[in-house]
Amino acid sequence: MTTVQATRSGDPGAPASPPPPRLTRRQRLSHWDYRFAPYLYVLPFFLVFLVVGIYPMVYSGYLSFFSWPRFGPSHGDSVGFANYAHVLQDPVFRKAFWNTIGIFLLSSVPQVITATVIAALLDTQLRGRTWWRMSVLLPFVVAPAATALIFGSLFADKTGLINEIIHTLGLPKVGWHSNRFASWTAIASMVNYRWTGYNTLIILAAMQAVDRQLYEAASIDGASRVQQFFHLTLPSISPTMLFVIITSTIGGLQIFTEPRLFDTNLQFQGGADYQYQTLTMYVFNTSNSSTDPYPRAAAATWIIVLIIVTIALINFGLTRLLQRRSER
Amino acid sequence: MRKPNIRRGAALGAAVALVAGTTVACGGSDSGASSSKLGKDDVLTITTFSDFGYDKLIDQWNADPDRPFTVKHTKIADWDPWKKTLTQELQAGHGLTDIVAVEGDAMPQFVSEGASDQFYDLADSSLDDRWVEYAYKAAQTADGKQIGYPTDVGPEAFCYRADLFKKAGLPSDREEVKSIFATWDSYFEAGKKLVAALPDTKWYDASGSIAQAMLNQTEFPFQTADNEVSIDNPEIQNVWDTVTAYSSTLSPQVVQWGEDWTANFRNDGFATMPCPGWMFSNVKSSAPDVKGWDIVDAFPGGGGNWGGSFLAVPTQSEHPEEAKEFAAWLTDKDQELAVFEAAGNYPANVAAEEDLAAKNATDPYFNNAPTAAILASRAAAVEPGHPYKGDKYSDILGLFQTAIQRVDEGSSPEDSWKTFEQAVGSLS
Numbered sequence: 001m002t003t004v005q006a007t008r009s010g011d012p013g014a015p016a017s018p019p020p021p022r023l024t025r026r027q028r029l030s031h032w033d034y035r036f037a038p039y040l041y042v043l044p045f046f047l048v049f050l051v052v053g054i055y056p057m058v059y060s061g062y063l064s065f066f067s068w069p070r071f072g073p074s075h076g077d078s079v080g081f082a083n084y085a086h087v088l089q090d091p092v093f094r095k096a097f098w099n100t101i102g103i104f105l106l107s108s109v110p111q112v113i114t115a116t117v118i119a120a121l122l123d124t125q126l127r128g129r130t131w132w133r134m135s136v137l138l139p140f141v142v143a144p145a146a147t148a149l150i151f152g153s154l155f156a157d158k159t160g161l162i163n164e165i166i167h168t169l170g171l172p173k174v175g176w177h178s179n180r181f182a183s184w185t186a187i188a189s190m191v192n193y194r195w196t197g198y199n200t201l202i203i204l205a206a207m208q209a210v211d212r213q214l215y216e217a218a219s220i221d222g223a224s225r226v227q228q229f230f231h232l233t234l235p236s237i238s239p240t241m242l243f244v245i246i247t248s249t250i251g252g253l254q255i256f257t258e259p260r261l262f263d264t265n266l267q268f269q270g271g272a273d274y275q276y277q278t279l280t281m282y283v284f285n286t287s288n289s290s291t292d293p294y295p296r297a298a299a300a301t302w303i304i305v306l307i308i309v310t311i312a313l314i315n316f317g318l319t320r321l322l323q324r325r326s327e328r
Numbered sequence: 329m330r331k332p333n334i335r336r337g338a339a340l341g342a343a344v345a346l347v348a349g350t351t352v353a354c355g356g357s358d359s360g361a362s363s364s365k366l367g368k369d370d371v372l373t374i375t376t377f378s379d380f381g382y383d384k385l386i387d388q389w390n391a392d393p394d395r396p397f398t399v400k401h402t403k404i405a406d407w408d409p410w411k412k413t414l415t416q417e418l419q420a421g422h423g424l425t426d427i428v429a430v431e432g433d434a435m436p437q438f439v440s441e442g443a444s445d446q447f448y449d450l451a452d453s454s455l456d457d458r459w460v461e462y463a464y465k466a467a468q469t470a471d472g473k474q475i476g477y478p479t480d481v482g483p484e485a486f487c488y489r490a491d492l493f494k495k496a497g498l499p500s501d502r503e504e505v506k507s508i509f510a511t512w513d514s515y516f517e518a519g520k521k522l523v524a525a526l527p528d529t530k531w532y533d534a535s536g537s538i539a540q541a542m543l544n545q546t547e548f549p550f551q552t553a554d555n556e557v558s559i560d561n562p563e564i565q566n567v568w569d570t571v572t573a574y575s576s577t578l579s580p581q582v583v584q585w586g587e588d589w590t591a592n593f594r595n596d597g598f599a600t601m602p603c604p605g606w607m608f609s610n611v612k613s614s615a616p617d618v619k620g621w622d623i624v625d626a627f628p629g630g631g632g633n634w635g636g637s638f639l640a641v642p643t644q645s646e647h648p649e650e651a652k653e654f655a656a657w658l659t660d661k662d663q664e665l666a667v668f669e670a671a672g673n674y675p676a677n678v679a680a681e682e683d684l685a686a687k688n689a690t691d692p693y694f695n696n697a698p699t700a701a702i703l704a705s706r707a708a709a710v711e712p713g714h715p716y717k718g719d720k721y722s723d724i725l726g727l728f729q730t731a732i733q734r735v736d737e738g739s740s741p742e743d744s745w746k747t748f749e750q751a752v753g754s755l756s
């Protein structure tokens with residue numbers, strides 16, 4: 001109590017106007033509660049984030065400038081940018097980069113479009129709405145490992161169901177694990193299966209928040225359902241679309257579980273010819289390689305961070321640009 | 329290489345490993361002082377991969393009221409993911425169980441300088457003559473530190489489908505087929521006849537397993553005696569040329585242990601496969617209803633050893649004495665005999681081998697083949713020290729198998745070899 005009073009009276013910046021009425025203890029407590037409690041509430045998250053998020057990031061950045069022999073108990077001498085040079089010169093890394101971009105485009109683009117269309121369909125007067133809405137989320141509840149195992153046997157090259165069907169139709173079987181584009185498609189279909197429903201629900205929630213009177217007004221003006229969708233729904237939900245696009249960009253660029261469990265190669269290098277090794281798989285494999293495993297993996301991680309930030313910024317810019325256009 | 333019978337189990341195994349890993353880590357941090365004595369209900373942990381046949385043994389151990397301590401067993405489906413976890417946690421310095429199973433081909437990298445410091449010395453002069461010498465020596469460092477006890481060895485015989493042989497007009501009797509498996513030339517010639525007669529059946533299970541069989545007969549496939557990496561030698565070139573040449577005709581072009589590979593066991597996809605003892609349980613579980621499997625006491629080009637594993641105790645274990653005691657118990661005669669019974673893994677224990685030979689056990693699944701006698705005779709045909717396994721043997725072998733997979737999937741052998749050379753180059 002006394003200390004608080006001392007600081008208050010000693011405050012040189014105190015206004016010259018008549019001093020504010022002396023607050024009671026209860027009022028002061030409530031004032032502090034108002035000002036500081038929110039920070040207290042979010043503090044646990046940031047403490048955990050500091051330990052499991054920030055610390056590993058900073059440490060991996062530090063590590064990326066050192067050598068560390070395999071099985072060595074601690075890191076060795078500083079090597080400057082040698083680890084970064086190794087990663088950037090590695091043809092496998094470049095291949096992994098293009099694989100990741102390819103799988104990302106094949107998954108995120110159709111995923112967001114399909115999710116928006118399904119959300120628009122669910123945002124109508126359907127019978128058993130809740131049932132329909134919950135069922136689109138069902139694939140999301142399936143564990144990613146289970147999804148990957150199911151799709152792995154669907155897409156098995158010689159005996160998989162999909163190739164059996166293709167074969168019955170008289171077409172040549174597709175090398176789902178050997179052909180680069182086919183493997184991307186197979187992996188993207190796994191990702192889409194899992195995430196479309198999730199994005200649908202987020203977009204649906206945004207659509208339901210749009211004022212219904214606007215639709216009434218639009219129909220009175222003679223706008224068709226399709227016109228309403230493009231000129232009313234889409235612009236109204238654009239902040240949510242931005243969120244969905246950015247999160248699916250980040251998620252898409254970090255894809256790991258699906259290609260890893262899809263892999264038939266025993267070294268898990270993403271297919272015998274690295275056809276579907278993604279950037280995160282590259283990091284994982286590098287951390288097990290025989291020379292400087294951890295520092296090289298750390299360098300690769302930081303390169304990936306830069307790539308993701310760049311692409312997310314480009315995405316953000318493009319989406320904003322399109323939004324401005326449509327608002328005009 | 330000792331591999332899984334069920335790939336589907338991989339995910340489950342990984343999950344189990346994760347849970348086990350965290351539990352162990354927690355257990356480690358609160359017990360504090362190193363090498364504290366374990367009580368009857370304190371837990372000693374062990375991790376194995378594929379099928380070591382330990383389930384019953386460990387259940388019996390834990391059921392014994394006079395046991396000195398309790399054992400918790402974690403099983404991982406595949407060697408390759410376990411190799412990654414093992415490597416990572418050795419480097420991290422914690423997280424491993426008290427006893428870890430190590431696959432034979434990877435042993436050289438663990439006995440090499442630096443890595444061997446991560447393991448407890450299990451040397452015990454009273455045990456020196458307990459195991460087959462070449463297996464025991466394989467887990468020894470240059471300065472005589474013993475980092476592992478051999479669990480089994482992998483003398484190779486050939487498994488074949490007698491029914492398909494008969495259909496294709498080949499001899500099918502266990503004695504008569506020996507001429508087919510006499511040399512690699514006679515083996516491939518017979519294969520051409522079989523695939524001509526049976527268009528839906530290939531000659532062997534995978535290009536990779538034939539490559540492995542041929543590699544096991546070479547002397548210096550990937551590294552010279554002083555561990556210099558050298559992949560430009562006639563021995564490996566011969567393996568490469570042979571396997572890639574027959575890829576499109578005799579091989580089903582599938583990856584070992586994969587979905588398609590397992591399916592081929594059931595749909596007459598292939599007729600022969602190299603069969604070390606531990607492969608028996610893989611054949612049985614992949615094709616429980618197929619009749620017609622048999623085993624021949626012959627192997628093209630002499631003999632060969634494929635796989636065989638070790639139990640090791642990492643220095644991060646806080647109970648090295650108990651771990652050593654339990655590892656020694658598991659690799660003693662009676663236990664290795666029980667493992668042979670349960671999983672077919674051929675014992676590395678000399679007394680157990682002699683016992684098996686005397687008992688002359690047969691296996692009804694393989695048309696009553698005298699499995700024990702066959703494996704004993706195959707073990708005698710193994711040339712110890714073939715192939716020489718340097719510190720990078722396991723890594724390069726993985727890349728070599730991948731290079732063969734590329735050819736199976738349609739790459740030209742020249743392109744695939746170039747990628748292989750490049751990948752081997754970036755190992756250093």
